[in-house]
Amino acid sequence: MDGWAALADPTRRTIFELVVTRPRAVVELAAVLPVTRPAVSQHLKILKTAGLVRDRAEGTRRIYRADPDGLRELRAQLDRFWNEALANFKELVEQAEEEA
Amino acid sequence: MDGWAALADPTRRTIFELVVTRPRAVVELAAVLPVTRPAVSQHLKILKTAGLVRDRAEGTRRIYRADPDGLRELRAQLDRFWNEALANFKELVEQAEEEA
DNA sequence: GCTTACCGTTAGTAGTAACTTACGGTTGGC
DNA sequence: GCCAACCGTAAGTTACTACTAACGGTAAGC
Numbered sequence: 001m002d003g004w005a006a007l008a009d010p011t012r013r014t015i016f017e018l019v020v021t022r023p024r025a026v027v028e029l030a031a032v033l034p035v036t037r038p039a040v041s042q043h044l045k046i047l048k049t050a051g052l053v054r055d056r057a058e059g060t061r062r063i064y065r066a067d068p069d070g071l072r073e074l075r076a077q078l079d080r081f082w083n084e085a086l087a088n089f090k091e092l093v094e095q096a097e098e099e100a
Numbered sequence: 101m102d103g104w105a106a107l108a109d110p111t112r113r114t115i116f117e118l119v120v121t122r123p124r125a126v127v128e129l130a131a132v133l134p135v136t137r138p139a140v141s142q143h144l145k146i147l148k149t150a151g152l153v154r155d156r157a158e159g160t161r162r163i164y165r166a167d168p169d170g171l172r173e174l175r176a177q178l179d180r181f182w183n184e185a186l187a188n189f190k191e192l193v194e195q196a197e198e199e200a
Numbered sequence: 201g202c203t204t205a206c207c208g209t210t211a212g213t214a215g216t217a218a219c220t221t222a223c224g225g226t227t228g229g230c
Numbered sequence: 231g232c233c234a235a236c237c238g239t240a241a242g243t244t245a246c247t248a249c250t251a252a253c254g255g256t257a258a259g260c
Contacts, residue, residue: 001217008108010220020184023192026127027236039219041238060227060236065192066185075182078175084184085166092165109248127206139249141208160206160257 003074006050011035012043016066019053025067103174111135112143116166119153123165172192 007013015029026044032038045062048052051070055062107113115129126144130137144164147153151170155162 004104004113005108008105011218013104016181020181020188022188025236026238035218037236038221038222038238042218045238056142057227060234062237065180066188067117068182068185068189071178071182071185075178078171078178081120081166081170082171083161085168085171088120088122088166111248125206126208135248136250137206138208138251142248146207157257160204162207 001046003050003052003070003080006046006052006070009043011039012029012047014045015040015043016047019047023063025058025061025063025099029064039089062097101146101150103150103152103170106152106170107174109143111139112147115140115143116147116152119147119164120166123163125158125159125161125163129164170187 007016011033014033018024018032020027026037028038029044030040033040044053044055048055051073052067053064055064055068057063107116111133114133118124118129118132126137126140129144130140133140142154144155148155151167151173153164154167155164157163
Protein backbone atom coordinates (compact mmCIF):
# COMPACT_ATOMS: atom_id res chain seq x y z
CA MET A 1 0.00 0.00 0.00
CA ASP A 2 1.48 3.37 -1.00
CA GLY A 3 1.48 6.64 0.88
CA TRP A 4 -1.78 7.85 -0.60
CA ALA A 5 -3.72 4.78 0.38
CA ALA A 6 -2.03 4.78 3.78
CA LEU A 7 -3.30 8.26 4.60
CA ALA A 8 -6.68 7.67 3.00
CA ASP A 9 -8.08 5.81 5.99
CA PRO A 10 -9.38 8.24 8.65
CA THR A 11 -8.21 6.19 11.62
CA ARG A 12 -4.77 5.84 10.08
CA ARG A 13 -4.56 9.55 9.32
CA THR A 14 -5.46 10.32 12.94
CA ILE A 15 -2.72 7.99 14.11
CA PHE A 16 -0.28 9.74 11.85
CA GLU A 17 -1.40 13.16 13.11
CA LEU A 18 -0.76 12.01 16.67
CA VAL A 19 2.64 10.59 15.85
CA VAL A 20 3.70 13.57 13.78
CA THR A 21 3.50 15.93 16.76
CA ARG A 22 5.61 13.77 19.06
CA PRO A 23 6.71 10.11 19.30
CA ARG A 24 4.20 7.80 20.96
CA ALA A 25 3.86 4.19 22.09
CA VAL A 26 1.21 1.87 20.68
CA VAL A 27 -0.72 1.67 23.94
CA GLU A 28 -0.75 5.47 24.07
CA LEU A 29 -2.37 5.69 20.67
CA ALA A 30 -4.89 2.97 21.40
CA ALA A 31 -5.97 4.79 24.56
CA VAL A 32 -7.04 7.81 22.54
CA LEU A 33 -8.51 6.07 19.51
CA PRO A 34 -11.88 4.31 19.29
CA VAL A 35 -10.29 1.05 18.12
CA THR A 36 -8.43 -1.76 19.86
CA ARG A 37 -4.68 -1.99 20.27
CA PRO A 38 -4.16 -4.69 17.62
CA ALA A 39 -5.94 -2.49 15.12
CA VAL A 40 -3.49 0.29 15.90
CA SER A 41 -0.59 -2.11 15.39
CA GLN A 42 -1.93 -3.10 12.00
CA HIS A 43 -2.31 0.51 10.98
CA LEU A 44 1.21 1.30 12.12
CA LYS A 45 2.53 -1.58 10.08
CA ILE A 46 0.92 -0.12 6.97
CA LEU A 47 2.23 3.36 7.75
CA LYS A 48 5.68 1.89 8.26
CA THR A 49 5.57 0.05 4.93
CA ALA A 50 4.61 3.32 3.28
CA GLY A 51 7.68 4.96 4.82
CA LEU A 52 5.61 7.35 6.89
CA VAL A 53 6.64 6.20 10.38
CA ARG A 54 9.60 4.58 12.08
CA ASP A 55 9.67 2.62 15.32
CA ARG A 56 12.23 1.98 18.01
CA ALA A 57 12.14 -0.40 20.98
CA GLU A 58 12.21 1.07 24.47
CA GLY A 59 11.83 -1.68 27.00
CA THR A 60 8.60 -3.50 26.26
CA ARG A 61 7.24 -0.44 24.51
CA ARG A 62 7.62 0.42 20.87
CA ILE A 63 7.87 4.12 20.19
CA TYR A 64 6.63 5.33 16.81
CA ARG A 65 7.59 8.61 15.22
CA ALA A 66 6.95 10.24 11.84
CA ASP A 67 9.37 9.50 9.01
CA PRO A 68 10.10 12.47 6.69
CA ASP A 69 11.02 10.18 3.79
CA GLY A 70 7.55 8.97 2.86
CA LEU A 71 6.16 12.43 3.46
CA ARG A 72 8.69 13.96 1.09
CA GLU A 73 7.57 11.73 -1.77
CA LEU A 74 3.94 12.64 -1.29
CA ARG A 75 4.80 16.31 -1.16
CA ALA A 76 6.81 16.08 -4.37
CA GLN A 77 4.00 14.38 -6.23
CA LEU A 78 1.38 16.77 -4.89
CA ASP A 79 3.52 19.77 -5.88
CA ARG A 80 3.82 18.34 -9.37
CA PHE A 81 0.04 18.09 -9.57
CA TRP A 82 -0.28 21.60 -8.25
CA ASN A 83 2.12 23.13 -10.75
CA GLU A 84 0.61 21.31 -13.69
CA ALA A 85 -2.88 22.30 -12.64
CA LEU A 86 -1.85 25.95 -12.41
CA ALA A 87 -0.05 25.85 -15.75
CA ASN A 88 -3.11 24.29 -17.30
CA PHE A 89 -5.37 26.87 -15.72
CA LYS A 90 -3.14 29.73 -16.87
CA GLU A 91 -3.23 28.42 -20.43
CA LEU A 92 -7.01 28.34 -20.36
CA VAL A 93 -7.15 31.94 -19.21
CA GLU A 94 -4.79 33.06 -21.98
CA GLN A 95 -6.88 31.30 -24.59
CA ALA A 96 -9.97 33.03 -23.25
CA GLU A 97 -8.21 36.39 -23.51
CA GLU A 98 -7.18 35.72 -27.09
CA GLU A 99 -10.77 35.17 -28.03
CA ALA A 100 -11.77 38.44 -26.38
CA MET B 101 -15.11 10.55 0.10
CA ASP B 102 -12.42 13.14 0.82
CA GLY B 103 -9.42 14.15 -1.28
CA TRP B 104 -7.10 11.61 0.27
CA ALA B 105 -9.37 8.67 -0.39
CA ALA B 106 -10.11 10.03 -3.86
CA LEU B 107 -6.43 9.96 -4.84
CA ALA B 108 -5.76 6.68 -3.04
CA ASP B 109 -7.15 4.55 -5.85
CA PRO B 110 -4.53 3.98 -8.60
CA THR B 111 -6.99 4.21 -11.48
CA ARG B 112 -8.42 7.41 -10.08
CA ARG B 113 -4.99 8.91 -9.55
CA THR B 114 -4.10 8.09 -13.16
CA ILE B 115 -7.28 9.78 -14.34
CA PHE B 116 -6.37 12.83 -12.30
CA GLU B 117 -2.85 12.85 -13.71
CA LEU B 118 -4.29 12.82 -17.21
CA VAL B 119 -6.76 15.58 -16.50
CA VAL B 120 -4.25 17.74 -14.67
CA THR B 121 -2.10 18.15 -17.78
CA ARG B 122 -4.95 19.23 -20.04
CA PRO B 123 -8.76 18.99 -20.09
CA ARG B 124 -10.13 15.76 -21.50
CA ALA B 125 -13.44 14.13 -22.38
CA VAL B 126 -14.66 10.95 -20.71
CA VAL B 127 -14.32 8.86 -23.84
CA GLU B 128 -10.75 10.10 -24.21
CA LEU B 129 -9.83 8.90 -20.75
CA ALA B 130 -11.55 5.56 -21.18
CA ALA B 131 -9.60 4.95 -24.39
CA VAL B 132 -6.31 5.10 -22.51
CA LEU B 133 -7.33 3.34 -19.31
CA PRO B 134 -7.84 -0.41 -18.84
CA VAL B 135 -11.38 0.08 -17.51
CA THR B 136 -14.74 0.73 -19.14
CA ARG B 137 -16.24 4.16 -19.74
CA PRO B 138 -18.84 3.91 -16.94
CA ALA B 139 -16.04 3.15 -14.50
CA VAL B 140 -14.32 6.35 -15.59
CA SER B 141 -17.55 8.28 -15.09
CA GLN B 142 -17.86 6.93 -11.57
CA HIS B 143 -14.30 7.86 -10.75
CA LEU B 144 -14.81 11.35 -12.14
CA LYS B 145 -17.91 11.75 -9.98
CA ILE B 146 -15.85 10.94 -6.90
CA LEU B 147 -13.06 13.29 -7.95
CA LYS B 148 -15.64 16.00 -8.54
CA THR B 149 -17.19 15.49 -5.11
CA ALA B 150 -13.71 15.81 -3.61
CA GLY B 151 -13.30 19.14 -5.41
CA LEU B 152 -10.44 17.86 -7.51
CA VAL B 153 -12.01 18.20 -10.97
CA ARG B 154 -14.62 20.31 -12.71
CA ASP B 155 -16.62 19.50 -15.83
CA ARG B 156 -18.21 21.49 -18.59
CA ALA B 157 -20.52 20.40 -21.40
CA GLU B 158 -19.32 20.73 -24.98
CA GLY B 159 -21.91 19.27 -27.28
CA THR B 160 -22.45 15.67 -26.29
CA ARG B 161 -19.04 15.54 -24.67
CA ARG B 162 -18.21 16.43 -21.10
CA ILE B 163 -14.79 17.98 -20.67
CA TYR B 164 -13.11 17.48 -17.32
CA ARG B 165 -10.26 19.59 -15.97
CA ALA B 166 -8.39 19.77 -12.68
CA ASP B 167 -9.78 21.98 -9.93
CA PRO B 168 -7.17 23.83 -7.84
CA ASP B 169 -9.51 24.10 -4.84
CA GLY B 170 -9.42 20.50 -3.68
CA LEU B 171 -5.72 20.34 -4.42
CA ARG B 172 -5.07 23.39 -2.27
CA GLU B 173 -6.64 21.75 0.77
CA LEU B 174 -4.54 18.63 0.40
CA ARG B 175 -1.41 20.70 -0.01
CA ALA B 176 -2.18 22.71 3.12
CA GLN B 177 -2.70 19.60 5.21
CA LEU B 178 0.38 17.89 3.84
CA ASP B 179 2.50 20.98 4.53
CA ARG B 180 1.21 21.00 8.09
CA PHE B 181 2.30 17.39 8.48
CA TRP B 182 5.62 18.20 6.95
CA ASN B 183 6.35 21.14 9.22
CA GLU B 184 5.32 19.30 12.36
CA ALA B 185 7.40 16.30 11.40
CA LEU B 186 10.46 18.48 10.87
CA ALA B 187 9.90 20.35 14.14
CA ASN B 188 9.56 17.05 15.92
CA PHE B 189 12.69 15.72 14.27
CA LYS B 190 14.65 18.87 15.13
CA GLU B 191 13.60 18.55 18.76
CA LEU B 192 14.84 14.99 18.87
CA VAL B 193 18.21 16.00 17.48
CA GLU B 194 18.58 18.78 20.06
CA GLN B 195 17.78 16.39 22.87
CA ALA B 196 20.41 13.99 21.56
CA GLU B 197 22.96 16.81 21.49
CA GLU B 198 22.16 17.77 25.07
CA GLU B 199 22.94 14.26 26.19
CA ALA B 200 26.27 14.34 24.37
C1' DG C 201 -37.30 12.30 -37.63
C1' DC C 202 -33.81 8.96 -37.57
C1' DT C 203 -29.26 7.50 -36.47
C1' DT C 204 -24.94 8.10 -34.19
C1' DA C 205 -21.90 9.58 -30.57
C1' DC C 206 -21.32 10.57 -25.87
C1' DC C 207 -22.52 10.39 -21.21
C1' DG C 208 -24.54 9.25 -16.29
C1' DT C 209 -26.95 5.96 -13.39
C1' DT C 210 -28.49 1.55 -11.66
C1' DA C 211 -28.09 -3.26 -10.25
C1' DG C 212 -25.37 -6.91 -9.23
C1' DT C 213 -20.81 -9.17 -8.19
C1' DA C 214 -16.02 -10.14 -6.74
C1' DG C 215 -12.36 -8.61 -4.18
C1' DT C 216 -10.34 -6.18 -0.41
C1' DA C 217 -9.83 -3.53 3.77
C1' DA C 218 -10.76 -2.59 8.67
C1' DC C 219 -11.99 -4.52 12.70
C1' DT C 220 -12.25 -7.87 16.96
C1' DT C 221 -10.96 -11.91 19.46
C1' DA C 222 -7.53 -15.06 20.71
C1' DC C 223 -2.86 -16.35 21.06
C1' DG C 224 2.28 -16.36 21.76
C1' DG C 225 6.49 -13.88 22.42
C1' DT C 226 9.63 -10.48 24.84
C1' DT C 227 11.10 -7.21 28.49
C1' DG C 228 11.16 -5.40 33.25
C1' DG C 229 10.17 -5.57 38.28
C1' DC C 230 9.59 -8.17 42.55
C1' DG D 231 11.24 -17.95 38.73
C1' DC D 232 7.01 -15.61 38.35
C1' DC D 233 3.80 -12.05 37.21
C1' DA D 234 2.56 -7.96 34.73
C1' DA D 235 2.94 -4.83 30.89
C1' DC D 236 3.47 -4.21 26.09
C1' DC D 237 3.40 -5.67 21.52
C1' DG D 238 2.76 -8.29 16.83
C1' DT D 239 0.31 -11.81 14.27
C1' DA D 240 -3.28 -15.04 12.73
C1' DA D 241 -8.06 -16.19 11.89
C1' DG D 242 -12.55 -14.94 11.02
C1' DT D 243 -16.33 -11.59 10.05
C1' DT D 244 -18.48 -7.49 8.14
C1' DA D 245 -18.61 -3.54 5.32
C1' DC D 246 -17.20 -1.21 1.56
C1' DT D 247 -15.13 -0.36 -3.05
C1' DA D 248 -14.15 -0.93 -7.88
C1' DC D 249 -15.86 -3.04 -11.65
C1' DT D 250 -19.02 -4.67 -15.65
C1' DA D 251 -23.32 -5.05 -18.09
C1' DA D 252 -27.55 -2.99 -19.22
C1' DC D 253 -30.44 0.94 -19.68
C1' DG D 254 -32.15 5.65 -20.70
C1' DG D 255 -31.28 10.35 -21.87
C1' DT D 256 -29.33 14.38 -24.62
C1' DA D 257 -26.87 16.88 -28.47
C1' DA D 258 -25.19 16.77 -33.40
C1' DG D 259 -25.31 15.29 -38.40
C1' DC D 260 -27.86 13.81 -42.48
